[in-house]
Amino acid sequence: DVKVTQSSRYLVKRTGEKVFLECVQDMDHENMFWYRQDPGLGLRLIYFSYDVKMKEKGDIPEGYSVSREKKERFSLILESASTNQTSMYLCASSQSVRKQYFGPGTRLTVT
Protein backbone atom coordinates (compact mmCIF):
# COMPACT_ATOMS: atom_id res chain seq x y z
CA ASP A 1 0.00 0.00 0.00
CA VAL A 2 1.06 3.53 -0.74
CA LYS A 3 2.82 5.28 2.10
CA VAL A 4 3.93 8.85 2.73
CA THR A 5 5.56 9.47 6.09
CA GLN A 6 6.46 12.74 7.77
CA SER A 7 9.22 13.01 10.34
CA SER A 8 7.15 14.54 13.16
CA ARG A 9 3.45 14.74 14.02
CA TYR A 10 3.91 17.69 16.39
CA LEU A 11 6.71 20.22 16.60
CA VAL A 12 7.22 23.28 18.79
CA LYS A 13 9.94 25.73 17.81
CA ARG A 14 11.02 29.20 18.85
CA THR A 15 10.96 32.28 16.66
CA GLY A 16 14.14 32.54 14.61
CA GLU A 17 15.00 28.84 14.73
CA LYS A 18 15.78 26.91 11.55
CA VAL A 19 13.22 24.15 11.13
CA PHE A 20 13.45 21.02 9.00
CA LEU A 21 10.37 19.00 8.04
CA GLU A 22 11.04 15.75 6.25
CA CYS A 23 8.85 13.64 4.03
CA VAL A 24 9.51 10.18 2.62
CA GLN A 25 7.44 8.24 0.07
CA ASP A 26 7.82 4.61 -0.84
CA MET A 27 6.01 4.62 -4.18
CA ASP A 28 8.83 5.76 -6.49
CA HIS A 29 6.74 8.80 -7.41
CA GLU A 30 8.24 11.56 -9.54
CA ASN A 31 6.31 14.42 -7.97
CA MET A 32 6.34 15.60 -4.38
CA PHE A 33 4.57 18.55 -2.78
CA TRP A 34 4.53 20.61 0.40
CA TYR A 35 1.32 22.31 1.48
CA ARG A 36 0.26 24.23 4.52
CA GLN A 37 -3.28 23.89 5.81
CA ASP A 38 -4.99 26.67 7.72
CA PRO A 39 -8.67 26.85 8.76
CA GLY A 40 -10.83 28.46 6.08
CA LEU A 41 -7.96 28.60 3.59
CA GLY A 42 -7.77 24.99 2.49
CA LEU A 43 -4.44 23.64 1.33
CA ARG A 44 -1.97 26.11 -0.12
CA LEU A 45 0.99 24.92 -2.16
CA ILE A 46 4.38 26.02 -0.86
CA TYR A 47 6.78 24.16 -3.17
CA PHE A 48 6.74 21.13 -5.39
CA SER A 49 9.33 18.97 -7.08
CA TYR A 50 8.96 16.91 -10.24
CA ASP A 51 12.37 15.26 -10.13
CA VAL A 52 15.45 14.90 -7.97
CA LYS A 53 17.15 18.26 -7.43
CA MET A 54 14.31 20.02 -9.27
CA LYS A 55 11.95 22.35 -7.47
CA GLU A 56 9.27 24.85 -8.34
CA LYS A 57 7.71 27.57 -6.22
CA GLY A 58 4.09 27.18 -5.35
CA ASP A 59 1.68 29.90 -4.31
CA ILE A 60 3.24 30.83 -0.95
CA PRO A 61 7.00 30.11 -1.05
CA GLU A 62 8.14 33.13 0.96
CA GLY A 63 10.04 32.13 4.10
CA TYR A 64 10.48 28.53 2.95
CA SER A 65 12.98 26.52 0.96
CA VAL A 66 13.10 22.86 -0.07
CA SER A 67 15.58 20.13 -0.82
CA ARG A 68 15.24 16.95 -2.84
CA GLU A 69 18.51 15.04 -2.96
CA LYS A 70 16.88 11.62 -3.35
CA LYS A 71 13.74 10.65 -5.19
CA GLU A 72 11.95 9.37 -2.12
CA ARG A 73 12.73 12.30 0.19
CA PHE A 74 11.52 15.89 0.10
CA SER A 75 12.45 18.32 2.84
CA LEU A 76 10.85 21.63 3.75
CA ILE A 77 13.06 24.18 5.48
CA LEU A 78 11.96 27.22 7.43
CA GLU A 79 15.11 29.34 7.43
CA SER A 80 14.02 31.52 10.36
CA ALA A 81 10.73 30.42 11.85
CA SER A 82 8.14 33.07 12.58
CA THR A 83 4.85 32.90 14.46
CA ASN A 84 2.85 33.29 11.23
CA GLN A 85 4.31 29.97 10.10
CA THR A 86 2.41 28.17 12.83
CA SER A 87 0.30 25.75 10.80
CA MET A 88 -0.35 22.17 9.70
CA TYR A 89 2.15 21.09 7.05
CA LEU A 90 1.20 18.33 4.64
CA CYS A 91 3.46 16.46 2.28
CA ALA A 92 2.11 14.64 -0.77
CA SER A 93 3.44 12.61 -3.65
CA SER A 94 2.04 11.63 -7.02
CA GLN A 95 3.01 9.88 -10.20
CA SER A 96 0.91 12.22 -12.33
CA VAL A 97 -0.28 15.74 -11.57
CA ARG A 98 -3.62 14.31 -10.62
CA LYS A 99 -4.09 11.88 -7.75
CA GLN A 100 -1.99 12.85 -4.76
CA TYR A 101 -1.14 10.73 -1.73
CA PHE A 102 -0.78 12.64 1.51
CA GLY A 103 1.18 12.07 4.68
CA PRO A 104 -0.44 12.49 8.12
CA GLY A 105 0.80 16.05 8.53
CA THR A 106 3.06 17.90 10.95
CA ARG A 107 1.47 20.42 13.28
CA LEU A 108 4.10 23.11 13.80
CA THR A 109 3.80 25.71 16.53
CA VAL A 110 6.24 28.63 16.55
CA THR A 111 6.36 30.54 19.83
Next chain:
Amino acid sequence: QQQVKQSPQSLIVQKGGISIINCAYENTAFDYFPWYQQFPGKGPALLIAIRPDVSEKKEGRFTISFNKSAKQFSLHIMDSQPGDSATYFCAPGGGGFKTIFGAGTRLFVKA
Protein backbone atom coordinates in the same frame (compact mmCIF):
# COMPACT_ATOMS: atom_id res chain seq x y z
CA GLN B 1 -4.32 33.07 -9.38
CA GLN B 2 -6.98 30.65 -10.51
CA GLN B 3 -9.90 30.57 -8.13
CA VAL B 4 -11.76 27.60 -6.72
CA LYS B 5 -14.82 28.31 -4.63
CA GLN B 6 -16.22 25.58 -2.43
CA SER B 7 -19.51 25.76 -0.54
CA PRO B 8 -20.82 25.46 2.07
CA GLN B 9 -18.06 25.99 4.65
CA SER B 10 -19.82 23.66 7.04
CA LEU B 11 -22.76 21.29 6.87
CA ILE B 12 -24.81 19.43 9.43
CA VAL B 13 -26.91 16.52 8.16
CA GLN B 14 -29.07 13.97 9.90
CA LYS B 15 -28.09 10.33 9.65
CA GLY B 16 -29.62 8.89 6.49
CA GLY B 17 -29.87 12.27 4.79
CA ILE B 18 -28.14 13.56 1.67
CA SER B 19 -25.05 15.74 1.94
CA ILE B 20 -24.26 18.02 -0.99
CA ILE B 21 -21.05 20.01 -1.40
CA ASN B 22 -20.35 22.25 -4.36
CA CYS B 23 -17.23 23.45 -6.14
CA ALA B 24 -16.86 26.15 -8.78
CA TYR B 25 -13.69 26.65 -10.80
CA GLU B 26 -12.45 29.08 -13.45
CA ASN B 27 -9.89 27.26 -15.57
CA THR B 28 -11.60 25.50 -18.47
CA ALA B 29 -8.39 23.57 -19.21
CA PHE B 30 -8.67 21.49 -16.02
CA ASP B 31 -9.27 17.84 -16.84
CA TYR B 32 -9.42 16.16 -13.44
CA PHE B 33 -12.03 16.88 -10.79
CA PRO B 34 -11.52 15.04 -7.50
CA TRP B 35 -12.90 15.19 -4.02
CA TYR B 36 -10.62 14.46 -1.05
CA GLN B 37 -11.78 13.40 2.40
CA GLN B 38 -9.85 14.28 5.53
CA PHE B 39 -10.45 12.91 9.02
CA PRO B 40 -9.05 14.69 12.09
CA GLY B 41 -5.36 13.95 12.58
CA LYS B 42 -4.98 12.48 9.09
CA GLY B 43 -3.92 13.76 5.71
CA PRO B 44 -6.51 14.11 2.93
CA ALA B 45 -7.23 10.99 0.89
CA LEU B 46 -8.78 10.76 -2.55
CA LEU B 47 -12.45 9.86 -2.27
CA ILE B 48 -13.76 10.02 -5.83
CA ALA B 49 -12.78 11.77 -9.06
CA ILE B 50 -14.29 12.49 -12.46
CA ARG B 51 -12.99 13.39 -15.91
CA PRO B 52 -14.76 16.07 -17.99
CA ASP B 53 -16.06 13.64 -20.60
CA VAL B 54 -18.78 12.32 -18.27
CA SER B 55 -21.45 14.16 -16.31
CA GLU B 56 -21.78 11.81 -13.35
CA LYS B 57 -19.82 9.15 -11.53
CA LYS B 58 -21.08 6.99 -8.70
CA GLU B 59 -19.08 4.91 -6.25
CA GLY B 60 -21.23 3.38 -3.56
CA ARG B 61 -22.94 6.16 -1.62
CA PHE B 62 -20.75 8.85 -3.20
CA THR B 63 -21.61 10.57 -6.48
CA ILE B 64 -19.90 13.36 -8.40
CA SER B 65 -22.05 15.49 -10.68
CA PHE B 66 -20.17 17.54 -13.24
CA ASN B 67 -21.50 20.54 -15.17
CA LYS B 68 -18.88 21.59 -17.70
CA SER B 69 -20.75 24.60 -19.06
CA ALA B 70 -21.30 26.01 -15.57
CA LYS B 71 -17.74 25.14 -14.49
CA GLN B 72 -19.07 23.41 -11.40
CA PHE B 73 -18.99 19.98 -9.86
CA SER B 74 -20.55 18.64 -6.72
CA LEU B 75 -20.26 15.77 -4.28
CA HIS B 76 -23.40 13.98 -3.14
CA ILE B 77 -23.29 11.62 -0.17
CA MET B 78 -26.40 9.49 -0.03
CA ASP B 79 -27.60 7.88 3.22
CA SER B 80 -25.05 9.95 5.16
CA GLN B 81 -23.52 8.18 8.18
CA PRO B 82 -21.74 9.51 11.29
CA GLY B 83 -18.56 7.92 9.93
CA ASP B 84 -18.76 10.33 6.99
CA SER B 85 -18.13 13.25 9.35
CA ALA B 86 -14.93 14.77 7.98
CA THR B 87 -13.62 17.71 6.00
CA TYR B 88 -14.06 17.49 2.24
CA PHE B 89 -11.96 19.31 -0.35
CA CYS B 90 -12.50 19.73 -4.06
CA ALA B 91 -9.22 19.92 -5.94
CA PRO B 92 -9.57 20.50 -9.69
CA GLY B 93 -6.42 20.36 -11.77
CA GLY B 94 -4.61 18.68 -14.63
CA GLY B 95 -4.61 19.83 -18.25
CA GLY B 96 -1.11 21.20 -17.73
CA PHE B 97 -2.04 23.13 -14.61
CA LYS B 98 -1.41 22.62 -10.92
CA THR B 99 -4.08 21.28 -8.63
CA ILE B 100 -5.93 23.96 -6.68
CA PHE B 101 -7.64 22.97 -3.45
CA GLY B 102 -10.89 24.49 -2.27
CA ALA B 103 -11.16 25.91 1.25
CA GLY B 104 -12.87 22.79 2.55
CA THR B 105 -16.29 21.82 3.90
CA ARG B 106 -16.66 20.44 7.41
CA LEU B 107 -19.43 17.84 7.40
CA PHE B 108 -21.04 16.65 10.60
CA VAL B 109 -23.56 13.83 10.41
CA LYS B 110 -25.83 13.63 13.46
CA ALA B 111 -26.67 10.17 14.72
